[in-house]
Amino acid sequence: MSHPQRAVLLLSGGMDSTTLLWWMKDQGIAEIHTVAIDYGQRHKIELKSSRTLSKQAGAQSHRVLTLNLQQIGGNPLTDQALSIPAAADKQQINTVVPYRNLLFVTLAAAWAEQESIQHLYLSPVQDDYKAYRDCRRAFYDALETALSLGGPHDTTVHIHTPFVEKWKSEVVQIGLSLQVPYQHTHTCYEGIRPACGRCDACVERLDAFHRNNAVDPLEYEK
Amino acid sequence: MSHPQRAVLLLSGGMDSTTLLWWMKDQGIAEIHTVAIDYGQRHKIELKSSRTLSKQAGAQSHRVLTLNLQQIGGNPLTDQALSIPAAADKQQINTVVPYRNLLFVTLAAAWAEQESIQHLYLSPVQDDYKAYRDCRRAFYDALETALSLGGPHDTTVHIHTPFVEKWKSEVVQIGLSLQVPYQHTHTCYEGIRPACGRCDACVERLDAFHRNNAVDPLEYEK
Numbered sequence: 001m002s003h004p005q006r007a008v009l010l011l012s013g014g015m016d017s018t019t020l021l022w023w024m025k026d027q028g029i030a031e032i033h034t035v036a037i038d039y040g041q042r043h044k045i046e047l048k049s050s051r052t053l054s055k056q057a058g059a060q061s062h063r064v065l066t067l068n069l070q071q072i073g074g075n076p077l078t079d080q081a082l083s084i085p086a087a088a089d090k091q092q093i094n095t096v097v098p099y100r101n102l103l104f105v106t107l108a109a110a111w112a113e114q115e116s117i118q119h120l121y122l123s124p125v126q127d128d129y130k131a132y133r134d135c136r137r138a139f140y141d142a143l144e145t146a147l148s149l150g151g152p153h154d155t156t157v158h159i160h161t162p163f164v165e166k167w168k169s170e171v172v173q174i175g176l177s178l179q180v181p182y183q184h185t186h187t188c189y190e191g192i193r194p195a196c197g198r199c200d201a202c203v204e205r206l207d208a209f210h211r212n213n214a215v216d217p218l219e220y221e222k
Numbered sequence: 223m224s225h226p227q228r229a230v231l232l233l234s235g236g237m238d239s240t241t242l243l244w245w246m247k248d249q250g251i252a253e254i255h256t257v258a259i260d261y262g263q264r265h266k267i268e269l270k271s272s273r274t275l276s277k278q279a280g281a282q283s284h285r286v287l288t289l290n291l292q293q294i295g296g297n298p299l300t301d302q303a304l305s306i307p308a309a310a311d312k313q314q315i316n317t318v319v320p321y322r323n324l325l326f327v328t329l330a331a332a333w334a335e336q337e338s339i340q341h342l343y344l345s346p347v348q349d350d351y352k353a354y355r356d357c358r359r360a361f362y363d364a365l366e367t368a369l370s371l372g373g374p375h376d377t378t379v380h381i382h383t384p385f386v387e388k389w390k391s392e393v394v395q396i397g398l399s400l401q402v403p404y405q406h407t408h409t410c411y412e413g414i415r416p417a418c419g420r421c422d423a424c425v426e427r428l429d430a431f432h433r434n435n436a437v438d439p440l441e442y443e444k
Contacts, residue, residue: 103332134371
């Protein structure tokens with residue numbers, strides 16, 4: 001499959017989207033515009049990671065869009081009064097903000113539209129699907145149709161999800177081969193450095209490195 | 223077709239969504255939750271109309287959700303530096319904020335999800351389609367699929383658009399028969415009272431009343 005010359009990437013500053021950024025460069029996409037979303041996440045530190053990594057990769061531009069998800073409520077990722085569940089508690093479903101991805105992608109698409117860009121890149125991975133039902137291609141196909149039918153001009157919007165069938169450990173494998181600077185990515189839901197090492201996000205990240213017999217360059221508590 | 227017992231309505235405070243609210247009551251929907259979106263519109267007065275009309279209709283609850291569309295930029299509905307085109311200028315396309323409806327519906331769906339409500343009501347009408355490509359059922363079908371596939375639980379989300387095949391004049395006809403208090407609705411893009419009577423929104427509204435041989439109870443400039 002050929003690649004577009006101009007694309008927008010949703011870059012959270014985490015492992016998967018950062019790997020995707022390096023992968024896009026490797027595929028020869030000339031003009032990459034990165035977008036991060038400030039949605040009131042307590043791990044706001046990832047916004048800093050996102051900006052740093054965009055610059056480091058030589059992206060064409062970086063944009064932070066804001067979206068108030070706290071007003072939807074009831075989620076520990078945005079509500080300081082609730083505590084982040086430990087991975088061992090099997091509560092990942094509780095960190096789901098309804099339609100978070102749909103809102104993020106659509107905001108990025110609105111911005112891309114203003115820049116006359118029709119190609120969006122996102123990094124859902126297969127591991128995410130167990131807690132996030134939208135991390136599957138069927139969902140993105142439907143959204144692609146909605147974006148194409150609902151945009152201000154008669155055009156086709158493409159949502160590229162090259163990692164959607166891959167496990168996080170495979171993504172890390174790709175990233176290691178592309179020398180992704182994982183020390184600058186942020187994963188921990190608690191939003192702390194050193195990372196907590198106990199939340200779902202940390203546990204999955206550590207596992208992905210472990211499966212590659214690699215050492216995560218991040219520092220962890222204890 | 224039978225109607226749900228509980229539903230969320232996107233109520234802008236304009237003519238179409240207000241008529242829909244009265245229509246829903248008439249259809250016997252017991253519990254109607256209204257949602258308005260503060261997106262930085264210069265006609266913020268419509269938010270007041272929305273709250274007033276929700277109360278007047280005896281809706282179960284009213285909620286204002288915020289969404290910053292100014293950050294997407296370049297639109298006279300949200301940018302005070304740009305002027306609202308007069309209807310005579312045939313510039314309605316310039317008042318299109320990319321994916322505004324998609325974002326509004328998804329935000330309302332996220333809130334509805336938290337309330338365990340799967341039925342959303344919206345009021346696109348046929349006249350809107352010439353400038354807003356998302357005011358057609360094919361778009362809402364795709365979005366319904368995306369919302370159903372992408373929600374936190376395995377459920378079907380229904381987007382009801384009972385007026386999508388109707389012209390604005392037909393909607394006003396329904397509203398007049400249901401005694402909708404049109405004097406409390408707001409339409410003018412300039413956000414002023416008396417209304418300007420020149421912008422696209424005003425001109426369409428006046429025409430819809432005219433076609434019903436009815437008098438718009440709103441006051442207009444001059």
